[in-house]
Structures are given as structure tokens and as C-alpha cells.
Amino acid sequence: MSTPKMFNHKTQLILVALATVLITVFTLHANGYLRHSSEQDALYISEFSLIASVPGAQGLVSTKPADFIARCDGGYLVMDAAEKVSKNLTGVLVDQKNRLISCR
Numbered sequence: 001m002s003t004p005k006m007f008n009h010k011t012q013l014i015l016v017a018l019a020t021v022l023i024t025v026f027t028l029h030a031n032g033y034l035r036h037s038s039e040q041d042a043l044y045i046s047e048f049s050l051i052a053s054v055p056g057a058q059g060l061v062s063t064k065p066a067d068f069i070a071r072c073d074g075g076y077l078v079m080d081a082a083e084k085v086s087k088n089l090t091g092v093l094v095d096q097k098n099r100l101i102s103c104r
Contacts, residue, residue, distance in 0.1 A: 048093070066082075067081060067082045068080065068081060068082060069082060070093070075102055075103065076092050076093075076100045076101065076102055076103060077092065077093040077100075077102070077103045078090060078091070078092055078093070079092070079093050
């Protein structure tokens, strides 16, 4: 009597491929190579504009201060949210091409 084949060759290949992907993802996650970002990591807070100081040109600005505080940290401009928005909200300032804005 011969034992019936449980799986054919194609099914075995699919199961091995699936197991390989799952083991690879688990190993990368366990070693810290996969980073799961939260919504707050990619949060677009606000858009900023540059008011150039050109002699003779008049720029109108509000007298009310913004809800953000800028500071220089590690050579880059970091924005902290004021108490009204969120106490723990911090991020680096980037331009339209996501390049860091440096400060001195």
C-alpha cells in the first residue's frame, strides 16, 4: 500500500515561499530593522512661509505669536508645539524637497 501524497510539488513550493517570507519579516522585526511608523510620525502640522526682507518692500505679519517654538538642535532647526496644540509634539523643519533646514 502506498501512502497518499498530501501535497503536490506546486503546493509545497508555495508553502515554503510563504514560510520564508514570514520568517524573514519576523527576523527583521525582531532585530529592529523594520520600523513601524505611527500617524504622528508622518503628521503634517503646518505650512510655513518665508518673508524676505527686501528694502522698500512691506510685509504684513500678525502680531499674534504662532503655536510653535523654534530651536536649534544638533545644527538643525527643530519646531516644538506650544502648550495649546500638544505638549510632546516635536519635529524638524524641512523644505519642499524634505531637506533639513540647518541653523547656527
